[in-house]
Each structure stands twice: as C-alpha cells, then as structure tokens.
Amino acid sequence: MRCLQCGRDAPPGAYCGYCGARLPHAEGEALPPTHASRMRAHAYAADPRESLYTPAIISTLFPHLPPRRANIARWLLIAGIALVVLIAFGRVIPVAVVLSAVLLPVLYLAYFYDTRVYEDEPLTVLAGTFLIGALLSAALSLATYRLLVTQRPLGLHTGPSVSYTLLNAVALPLVGLALMLVGPVALYFLRPRFNDILDGLVFGVASGLGFAAAQSVVYSWLIIVGPLLRGGSILDWVLPTLRIALVTPLLDAASAGLICAALWLPRDPHIRQRPRTLVTSLPFAIVVAALGQVLPSLLTDLLPGQALSFLWYLLAAAILLMLARISLHLGLLEKGAEASDVGAGMDMIVCPTCQRLTPDLAFCSQCGVALRASPKRAVVPAPRTRPGGIAEGGQ
Amino acid sequence: MNRMNDGTHRRWSRLNLLLAIAALALPLLACGGPIPIAENTPTPCPANCPPPARLSSVGHTVTLTGSQFTYFSPWSLDSSDSHSATLLAQTQLGQVSVLFQSVAVNGGETSQQLLNQAIQNNLNSNQFTGAQDQGPINGAEIGYIAGSGESYGATVSQSNAPDQPVYLEFLASVRGSTGAVFIALSPLDPNSPDPSIVPNQEYDHLVNSVVWS
Numbered sequence: 001m002r003c004l005q006c007g008r009d010a011p012p013g014a015y016c017g018y019c020g021a022r023l024p025h026a027e028g029e030a031l032p033p034t035h036a037s038r039m040r041a042h043a044y045a046a047d048p049r050e051s052l053y054t055p056a057i058i059s060t061l062f063p064h065l066p067p068r069r070a071n072i073a074r075w076l077l078i079a080g081i082a083l084v085v086l087i088a089f090g091r092v093i094p095v096a097v098v099l100s101a102v103l104l105p106v107l108y109l110a111y112f113y114d115t116r117v118y119e120d121e122p123l124t125v126l127a128g129t130f131l132i133g134a135l136l137s138a139a140l141s142l143a144t145y146r147l148l149v150t151q152r153p154l155g156l157h158t159g160p161s162v163s164y165t166l167l168n169a170v171a172l173p174l175v176g177l178a179l180m181l182v183g184p185v186a187l188y189f190l191r192p193r194f195n196d197i198l199d200g201l202v203f204g205v206a207s208g209l210g211f212a213a214a215q216s217v218v219y220s221w222l223i224i225v226g227p228l229l230r231g232g233s234i235l236d237w238v239l240p241t242l243r244i245a246l247v248t249p250l251l252d253a254a255s256a257g258l259i260c261a262a263l264w265l266p267r268d269p270h271i272r273q274r275p276r277t278l279v280t281s282l283p284f285a286i287v288v289a290a291l292g293q294v295l296p297s298l299l300t301d302l303l304p305g306q307a308l309s310f311l312w313y314l315l316a317a318a319i320l321l322m323l324a325r326i327s328l329h330l331g332l333l334e335k336g337a338e339a340s341d342v343g344a345g346m347d348m349i350v351c352p353t354c355q356r357l358t359p360d361l362a363f364c365s366q367c368g369v370a371l372r373a374s375p376k377r378a379v380v381p382a383p384r385t386r387p388g389g390i391a392e393g394g395q
Numbered sequence: 396m397n398r399m400n401d402g403t404h405r406r407w408s409r410l411n412l413l414l415a416i417a418a419l420a421l422p423l424l425a426c427g428g429p430i431p432i433a434e435n436t437p438t439p440c441p442a443n444c445p446p447p448a449r450l451s452s453v454g455h456t457v458t459l460t461g462s463q464f465t466y467f468s469p470w471s472l473d474s475s476d477s478h479s480a481t482l483l484a485q486t487q488l489g490q491v492s493v494l495f496q497s498v499a500v501n502g503g504e505t506s507q508q509l510l511n512q513a514i515q516n517n518l519n520s521n522q523f524t525g526a527q528d529q530g531p532i533n534g535a536e537i538g539y540i541a542g543s544g545e546s547y548g549a550t551v552s553q554s555n556a557p558d559q560p561v562y563l564e565f566l567a568s569v570r571g572s573t574g575a576v577f578i579a580l581s582p583l584d585p586n587s588p589d590p591s592i593v594p595n596q597e598y599d600h601l602v603n604s605v606v607w608s
Contacts, residue, residue: 093525141557148556154490154580156517157481158473168555219557223550226560231527231548236520240552248554297555305521309554 005038013358013365020045020333020363020370038333044325045332045363046373048353052329055318060325061205061253062108063198063373064115066352076107081245088241093230096237097223100245101216104253105130105209117202124191129203132183133210133256140179141218144172160301169301173293180204180211180256188263197331198373200264201257201324208252216244239310247313251296254320255289258327262286265331279327280334292320332370335362454604459497461573462538465604470597484597489559489582491594493601496576500569506542510567513576514545518563523549526563529586535566537575538605542568546585560584564598570607577602 003010005021016023020040041052046063047070050056058065058074065073080103087096109130112118118125148168153160160168184203187194194203217224230237262285278284296312347360352374354367363370454465457472457480466472466482473481473492482493494517500509518526526549535544547563562585566577583594 091525145557149489149559149582150485150487152489152551152556152559154492154551154559154561154582156492156494156578156580157479158483158492173555221557222560223552223558230525230550232525233520236525240524240558243554300553300555306524306552307521313554 011359011361011365015043015363015365015368017359017361017363017365020368022368039330040333040368043368045329045368045370048364048368052326053322055322056325057250057321060321060328061201061250061257062111063201063328064117065111066374069114073107073111076110077104080107081242084241084245085238088237089234091230091232091234091237092228093237093241094224094226094228096241097220097244098217100241101213101220103245104249105213108206108209112206117198118194121191125187125194125203126206128183128187128190129206130183130210132186133180133207134214136179136182137176137211137214138218140172140176141215145218159304165298165301169297170294173297174290176211176215176252177255177259177289177293180207180252181259183207184256184260185263188267192267195264195267196372197261197265197268197328197335200260200262201328203264204256204258204260205253207260208254208256209249211256212249212252216248220244239306243310243313247310247317250321251292251313251317254317254324255292258320258324259285259289261324261327261331265334268335277330277334279323280331285323285327288323289320292316332373335370335372457495459495461497461499461608462495462575463606463608464495464538464601466601470601482601486581486583486594491579491581491583491597493580493598494576494578495601495605496578498574498576499572500574502572504569504574506567506569506574509569509574509576510543510545510565513567513578514547514565517565517578518547518549522551523547523561523563524552525550529562532564532566535568537566537568537577537602538570538607539603540568540570540575540607542566542575566602573607575605575607 001010001012001023002008003016003019003021003023006016006019008016008018010016010018010023014023015021021038022040022043039052044050044052044054044059047056047059047067049067050059057077058070062070062073080099084096084100084103087099109126112122112126144167151161151164151167153164181204184200184207187203188200223230259282262280262282265280266282293316296309296316299312300309348357349360349371350356351358351364351366351369351371353369354364356364356366358364358366358371360371362372454467455472456463456465457475459475459480460477464480469484470482470493471484473483475481478498479494479496482495484491484493496513498509520526526547529546529548532544532546535542544564544566546565549561549563550558551561552558559582562581562583564577564579564581564585568575577598579594579598581594585595
C-alpha cells in the first residue's frame with residue numbers, strides 16, 4: 001500500500017511503517033496529506049493509545065516503557081504522591097520532604113534499570129546525567145544559600161528589592177538551567193554513539209530530576225533537620241510537599257529534556273535535513289525553557305503568596321511538559337520520515353505496545369508506535385508470518 | 396588486543412568524565428559556605444556589665460497618628476505613613492522586620508481584641524506555612540501601657556528560595572481611643588538559649604520608645 005505522506009510502499013496495516021502516517025482505510029481510498037495528518041495528533045508516537053495532547057507524565061518522560069510497565073509506573077507515581085501528601089497531612093514534615101525530593105528520581109532510576117536502554121554503559125549515563133545534575137545543583141544551592149536568606153524580604157508588607165529579584169528570579173534560574181545541561185552536553189561530545197532524540201530527552205530529564213532533588217534537599221535543609229512534627233493546620237504543608245514531589249522536578253526535567261531533545265535530533269544519522277518544525281528547533285527550546293524557569297520565579301517574587309506561586313510553577317511545568325511531548329513526537333515522526341535504511345531486511349518483530357507482528361521499521365504498522373521508543377529487550381524478533389498476527393503470549 | 400585497548404580507552408574515558416565532574420563541582424562547592432547558623436555564644440559578662448552599646452547614637456523619630464516612636468541603628472525605615480511604619484534590620488540569618496501600627500479603637504475594645512485582629516490580618520497561611528502558637532508574651536506592653544502579646548513560629552516556604560523558620564511576635568496596647576500594634580517578624584529564635592541571637596532586647600527598646608500623644 002502506497003503511503004501518501006512519504007510516497008513509499010508501506011507494508012499492510014493501519015500506519016505507514018516508514019513515516020508513522022495513518023494509511024488509507026481501504027484500497028483506493030485517497031487521503032491527501034494535511035497538516036493534521038502530518039501531526040498525527042490522535043496517536044502519540046511513543047504511546048499511540050494516547051493523544052498527542054494528553055498531559056501524561058509517564059509517556060512523556062519515560063518514553064521507553066511498554067504499556068504494561070507504563071501503567072505500573074503511573075500507579076507507583078500516584079501512590080507515591082498520595083503517600084507523601086498523607087504524611088504531610090500528619091505533619092511529619094521532614095519525612096514528607098525527603099520522600100518528596102526522591103520520589104521521581106527513584107522512579108526514574110527504576111526506569112533506567114527496567115528498560116536497560118543504556119545497559120552497556122549505565123554508570124556513565126547515570127554519572128553524566130543524574131549525578132552531575134545533583135552535584136552541580138547542590139553546589140549552586142549551597143553557594144547562594146546565605147545570599148538568598150540574608151537578602152530575602154521577610155517583611156510583612158515589604159516587597160523584594162530589584163537586586164534580589166534579578167538574582168533570585170532571573171540569574172539563578174538561568175544559571176541553574178545551564179548547569180542542568182552540563183552533564184548531558186558532556187555526554188553529547190564524549191559519547192557520539194548516543195545519537196537518538198530519545199537519548200537526548202532521557203539525558204535531559206535525568207539531569208533535571210537530579211538537579212531538582214538536590215536543590216529541594218538543600219533548600220529544605222532547616223526543615224529536614226528540624227522537629228519531626230510541625231505545627232499549623234493539616235492543609236498547610238500540602239502545597240510545599242506537592243511542589244517538591246511533583247512540580248519542581250517536572251519543571252526542571254521538562255526544561256532540560258526539551259533542550260536536549262532538540263540538541264540530539266539533528267545528530268541522528270537517519271536525518272538528512274535540519275528539523276522542520278519550530279518546536280523541535282534548538283533556539284526555540286532554549287528560549288522556552290529559559291522563560292519557563294524565569295517567569296514563575298519572577299511572578300513568585302512580584303506577586304507573593306504560596307498558592308499563587310504554586311500555580312505559576314504548575315502552569316510552567318505543564319506547558320514545558322507538553323512542549324517536550326510535542327517535540328519528542330514530532331522528532332520521532334521526522335526521524336521516521338527521513339529514515340531510508342531502517343528495516344531494509346523487513347524482518348518481523350513483536351511490537352511491545354500492541355503485541356502484534358510488524359515489520360522491523362521505524363513504526364509499528366499496526367498501532368503506529370515509534371519502535372525505537374521501546375526498550376531493547378521488549379522488541380523481539382518473531383518467526384516469519386504475515387504482518388498483523390498476534391504474537392504468542394501477547395496481550 | 397583491540398578489545399583490551401577499547402577497555403582501557405573506556406576506563407580512561409570514564410575517568411576523564413569523573414574528573415570533569417569533580418573539576419566542575421569542587422570550585423562551586425568551595426564558593427559556597429555552609430547553611431548559615433548562629434555564631435557561638437559570646438563569653439558572658441562576669442560583673443559590672445556596661446549598658447548595651449549602640450552603633451549610632453543618633454535616634455530617628457517616626458510620628459504616627461496617636462503615637463510616636465524612636466529607632467536607632469541597625470534599624471532603618473523601610474516605609475511609613477500616618478498609621479503605620481515598617482523598620483528593617485539585617486542579621487547574619489536574614490532580615491528582621493518590625494511593623495508599628497496606630498489604630499483608632501472603638502469604646503470598650505480591649506488590647507486582646509486588637510491583638511486577635513492583628514494576628515488574623517497578618518498571619519495568613521498563604522505567606523506562612525505551619526504557623527504554630529507558641530504562647531502569650533507575659534508582661535506585654537507598648538509605651539509602658541500594659542497590653543497583650545502572643546508569639547508564633549512558622550516557616551516561609553517559597554519555590555525559588557530556601558525554606559526559612561521565622562518567629563512572629565504580636566503586641567497590642569490600648570490607651571483611650573488609640574490602639575498601638577507592634578508586629579516583629581524574624582528568622583532569629585526569641586526563645587533561643589543563645590543570647591547573641593535573641594532579638595527581644597531590640598524589640599524592648601523599640602516598644603519602650605513609644606510615646607503616646
């Protein structure tokens with residue numbers, strides 16, 4: 001069947017195995033390529049069960065997870081968040097803060113272990129991303145701790161000075177963003193074989209999570225070493241706990257992930273052109289990530305209040321997460337469209353998402369998932385049979 | 396042989412990476428001081444202690460409706476109008492701020508009612524996390540007029556700055572149809588056994604300088 005999007009003869013199925021575009025439902029049915037069909041917004045490339053615009057954390061930041069593992073990770077995240085909120089209700093705040101700070105990083109380390117994406121160099125990847133991010137974050141937070149504490153306006157009716165605002169809301173978020181990129185950029189130059197947009201996204205996310213965890217621990221140090229039970233109403237500590245557990249790590253992970261995905265995309269040997277969309281371009285990613293770091297911090301200083309501050313950071317995290325998702329989706333589609341040497345042998349494999357047999361191309365012909373977004377051990381060769389057959393033991 | 400060279404190369408590359416991490420992190424760690432804590436307790440004065448010395452002997456008087464007060468260095472005036480004034484002072488643990496308010500009170504309104512109103516207006520959970528009542532301030536008075544006082548402990552928790560325990564002290568007094576409210580917000584623990592970081596004496600100087608008119 002001829003794909004109207006890329007013009008190649010695609011194996012039979014719902015999606016073109018080369019470019020991921022939806023194929024005509026029946027022979028002779030003409031579907032001229034449109035912007036919408038090129039975007040393929042109804043089926044996210046890393047998990048076609050979801051729409052591109054679904055604000056999903058797991059399928060965006062943990063793109064290698066097959067569906068069953070993704071569900072487990074989703075429930076683990078929900079259970080973790082519920083646990084730290086319950087502990088915050090009980091006002092055992094030091095415990096809630098520490099658990100919140102390590103929740104997403106621990107899930108991400110489990111993701112690294114489970115998917116074994118970098119099984120031949122796990123230490124290098126972890127050191128180059130998570131560890132460097134955490135170390136540099138701890139160093140920056142400690143270096144500026146005294147300055148922030150002594151210059152912070154504590155008055156009941158006083159606002160921050162211009163110098164404090166520039167330091168706290170502009171300079172530090174930008175320096176922080178630059179430090180989040182140090183580890184991944186080092187890997188970019190030292191390990192050229194990591195040349196996939198998914199590598200970039202995962203490296204950026206890991207570095208951002210390490211950065212956020214270390215910063216949260218340093219910034220909350222006086223709470224962590226303080227009394228085990230804190231005062232106030234049971235709702236008082238819920239927002240700070242959610243901020244540490246979810247909002248700050250998501251913002252940092254999405255910022256660094258967005259930039260690294262855009263940095264890695266043109267390096268892919270399958271891509272002959274520069275990225276064709278604005279969202280996947282590096283300058284756009286840098287500007288948006290910088291704004292995403294600076295604006296909520298600036299608004300927090302200018303319009304003080306815990307609830308408002310939480311809202312600014314949540315909005316920034318949600319927008320950057322969505323942009324990282326769109327960037328990854330478009331990047332995977334662009335890679336597929338440009339790929340010419342993938343699956344030349346047309347071997348059959350079992351799709352880890354739909355468990356059906358599909359040619360070993362860039363995309364599953366049956367469900368449209370980007371097959372390179374699957375863990376290596378999940379994509380297994382299958383005995384030769386017709387495409388679309390259900391593999392033995394499939395879901 | 397080639398495999399051995401690859402292995403050696405990989406080990407050297409990993410070593411280079413770790414060295415690069417250390418090289419990046421150590422200067423930053425060296426720049427940063429530890430999380431600030433209070434300095435050691437000074438040696439107590441054995442006998443015949445001199446009065447507390449001031450850095451500047453020049454006092455500044457602020458006049459509000461119904462009262463006036465005087466402040467000295469290290470306090471500085473941050474803002475003022477006819478009903479309120481805010482003073483700031485810098486310490487090794489952060490900024491201390493004091494808010495003086497002068498209010499007209501209805502007949503029969505007590506200092507305790509004025510105090511409760513001030514606490515309700517200023518101690519909101521949006522700014523202070525986990526505020527906890529630490530008990531009344533015995534002997535509370537403003538301008539030598541007996542009143543009511545209450546102290547609180549809380550945490551200032553912000554997304555883009557370190558969490559900081561803070562201590563709030565509220566005082567209120569009523570004289571005739573005028574009420575005075577004093578609110579102090581400080582990162583220094585007024586109940587600390589270390590006298591070098593207890594700001595109570597500074598607060599006493601300020602509230603005792605109030606002259607009712």
